[in-house]
Every structure is written in structure tokens, then in C-alpha cells.
Amino acid sequence: MTIRRIGLLGGSFNPAHRGHRHVTLEAIRLLGLDEAWWLVSPGNPLKPRAGMAPLAARLAAARAMARRAPIRATDLEARLRTRYTVDTLRRIVRRYPRHRFIWIMGADNLAQFHQWRQWRTIARTMPIAVLTRPGYDDDALAAPAMGWLRRYRRPARQATNWAEWSVPALVLLRFRPDRTSATQLRAVDPDWHVRFADPISVTTTPAASTRQPQE
Numbered sequence: 001m002t003i004r005r006i007g008l009l010g011g012s013f014n015p016a017h018r019g020h021r022h023v024t025l026e027a028i029r030l031l032g033l034d035e036a037w038w039l040v041s042p043g044n045p046l047k048p049r050a051g052m053a054p055l056a057a058r059l060a061a062a063r064a065m066a067r068r069a070p071i072r073a074t075d076l077e078a079r080l081r082t083r084y085t086v087d088t089l090r091r092i093v094r095r096y097p098r099h100r101f102i103w104i105m106g107a108d109n110l111a112q113f114h115q116w117r118q119w120r121t122i123a124r125t126m127p128i129a130v131l132t133r134p135g136y137d138d139d140a141l142a143a144p145a146m147g148w149l150r151r152y153r154r155p156a157r158q159a160t161n162w163a164e165w166s167v168p169a170l171v172l173l174r175f176r177p178d179r180t181s182a183t184q185l186r187a188v189d190p191d192w193h194v195r196f197a198d199p200i201s202v203t204t205t206p207a208a209s210t211r212q213p214q215e
Helices: 018-031 054-065 074-080 085-097 109-110 119-127 136-140 142-154 158-166 182-188 192-196
Strands: 007-010 035-040 069-076 100-106 130-131 170-173
Touching: 007 018, 007 085, 018 035, 018 054, 018 069, 018 130, 018 158, 035 074, 054 085, 054 192, 074 085, 074 109, 074 142, 085 119, 085 130, 100 192, 109 119, 109 130, 109 136, 119 142, 119 170, 158 170
Parallel strands: 007 035, 007 100, 035 069, 100 130, 130 170
Antiparallel strands: none
16 A cells, blocks of 8 residues: 655634645645645634634535645544544544654644644654744744744755654745635625535545545
8 A cells, every 4th residue: 555645734724715725735845745634623622613614614615625636625523523633633643554644734823832732742643844824933933832842843955854754843834825814704705604505525534535444
């Protein structure tokens, strides 16, 4: 069985937009990934529930945005019934033992990473790639979690070697960002999710696409 190099990008995707697609494609290029999985979250413990569209609509919108790209939008986190990233990633590693995974997050998430449950365990589970994001890069570099992670930082020029790194390992990726904002999109079109309200096929997952045995 071929070992695949996969990036994991979690989030609410409320809604998924061209900025998500842009940064994911850049991460695929810079990290030499076979594909990336968008883990559309049932609910982020650090975000308010108000204004959060139903999972089925967010997943449908993410799939539409990921079309014709090596990106898979999935409800895997909901199917695993995990609430926190640390539990999700540990389950994924066990579920797909022949794949290699790297966790991808924006600089805004690194700035608050120390608030995540067992964030050091996350860093010990798989390498982390942090994507530049306008307005957050300075805060991310000064964040409490970065004080611990700094000793594990790898040069960006070695980013394609991430599957060979021992963990913890962190790489910062810089490129021209897309400034599209989900918050701004919701402000312009608060009922965007109505277009994706048809609850069809919410179960297409990487497990089916990669023909891995079910849990």
C-alpha cells in the first residue's frame, strides 16, 4: 500500500471560501503533500455557537469550494465523535497507520494554541505547519506556545522533508495570503447556508476514498 503524505486543516468553515482553498493549495505545494483534508468541525470549543451554520451546510459548502483540487472536505471529526483536536489527531493516526500526517493551522491559531487542550500532546502527535495570516504573525511568534515550540522549529527550506522529522517539529510557511474573511462573508450574506441546506450525503469521508478499513 502506498504511503500518502496528507495535511490536516481543521476549522468551522463557516463558510469555506477561496482563502481556505488558496492557503491549502499553497501548503500542498510547499510541503509536497499528496492531498489535504479539511476537517469540518461539528463545533469549535473556543468559538461561540451563535451564528454557526449547521454542519451539513458547512460541509456541503466546503466540498463545493474544494472541487477539482487535491482537497477532501470531510465530516470525519463528527464520525469519530471527538470534540478536541488532540483526540481527533490521535484517532486519525491510529485509523490510518500507513499515512503520514502534518497538522496545518494559521498564525491566528498559533497565537492561542496554548489555550487548546493538551497542546503539547498535539505537537508530539504529528509535525505542525503554521501558515502566515495578515495581522497575526507577530502575535503568533510572541505567543506562549511558541516559547516552547521555538526549539523545535525547522527551516522552511526543509518543509518537504517533514515526513522524516521526529516530533515535536514546527515549520512556518510564508506566502502571499488571500484576505477573504468568513466573518465578512457572513456579514454580507448571513443566510448563505440556506443554499447548502439539502442534507444529502454527509458521510463521504477520506476513509471511503482511500479504501481504508472502517473502525
